[in-house]
Amino acid sequence: MFKIVEREEMTGGTVIRNEIEAPLIARKARPGQFVILKANETGERIPLTMADTNPEKGTITIIYMVVGKSTALFRELKVGDAYQDIIGPLGAPTHLEKVGKVVCVGGGTGIAVLHPITRALKEIGNDVTCIVGARSKDILIMEDEMKNASNDLRICTDDGSYGHHGFVTDVLKEVLEKGDVKLVVAIGPVPMMKFVSKMTKEYNVKTMVSLNPIMVDGTGMCGCCRVSVGGETKFACVDGPEFDGHEVDYDELMLRLLAYREDEKRSLEESGLQL
Numbered sequence: 001m002f003k004i005v006e007r008e009e010m011t012g013g014t015v016i017r018n019e020i021e022a023p024l025i026a027r028k029a030r031p032g033q034f035v036i037l038k039a040n041e042t043g044e045r046i047p048l049t050m051a052d053t054n055p056e057k058g059t060i061t062i063i064y065m066v067v068g069k070s071t072a073l074f075r076e077l078k079v080g081d082a083y084q085d086i087i088g089p090l091g092a093p094t095h096l097e098k099v100g101k102v103v104c105v106g107g108g109t110g111i112a113v114l115h116p117i118t119r120a121l122k123e124i125g126n127d128v129t130c131i132v133g134a135r136s137k138d139i140l141i142m143e144d145e146m147k148n149a150s151n152d153l154r155i156c157t158d159d160g161s162y163g164h165h166g167f168v169t170d171v172l173k174e175v176l177e178k179g180d181v182k183l184v185v186a187i188g189p190v191p192m193m194k195f196v197s198k199m200t201k202e203y204n205v206k207t208m209v210s211l212n213p214i215m216v217d218g219t220g221m222c223g224c225c226r227v228s229v230g231g232e233t234k235f236a237c238v239d240g241p242e243f244d245g246h247e248v249d250y251d252e253l254m255l256r257l258l259a260y261r262e263d264e265k266r267s268l269e270e271s272g273l274q275l
Contacts, residue, residue, distance in 0.1 A: 023058030107188025
């Protein structure tokens with residue numbers, strides 16, 4: 001059992017932060033890796049990339065959006081309650097290298113995934129500009145953490161309620177125009193990563209993205225998390241979750257993410273849980 005020691009409801013309760021006792025995972029985890037969690041015996045296995053780890057305290061932090069039955073069930077867990085199972089760390093860690101000017105782009109709960117990567121890139125000496133986006137100010141997460149993790153934080157909102165009025169790609173274009181960007185890391189909704197990658201390809205800037213396909217076992221056995229990268233089939237759980245953003249077939253990925261949408265909706269309705 002993996003006990004929740006801290007819990008925070010963010011953005012009006014649609015996004016939840018859990019700090020969880022998992023000392024063995026906390027000791028081994030590296031930026032970019034993920035865990036798979038299960039609330040109870042009949043619960044679904046949910047993969048989530050860690051937003052933070054504290055090896056001294058023996059905890060990991062996850063941040064998730066309530067989007068269906070299983071995450072609605074997760075939200076029912078309070079401080080002192082426990083997840084039945086957590087396995088990890090899974091996936092390949094982020095390749096960290098001092099390259100110079102780096103831009104980290106995050107959207108939605110992808111900001112949580114981006115946080116440890118941004119911090120690690122800064123810690124090894126890169127000049128890190130971070131661009132984060134949300135639909136509006138009230139659903140923006142981790143502003144203070146991202147400010148501390150980067151050298152320069154830029155904020156965008158779709159409705160103009162905070163920061164730049166527009167998309168992260170607007171600000172990214174301004175930064176790319178100035179030149180000298182050696183690496184872009186983009187994590188967030190698939191359309192955002194797609195258009196960031198399309199833009200950086202025009203500027204010939206290496207781009208890494210973190211993919212979130214449907215996943216079951218997390219060890220490469222089931223094949224559910226297959227994605228097409230550079231015309232080859234890859235498994236996000238063992239070959240990723242990070243890939244060359246210029247090589248990903250985003251349209252295929254989006255179709256696969258929609259494959260069970262009606263089943264997910266029906267499962268939530270039958271559970272009696274609310275989003």
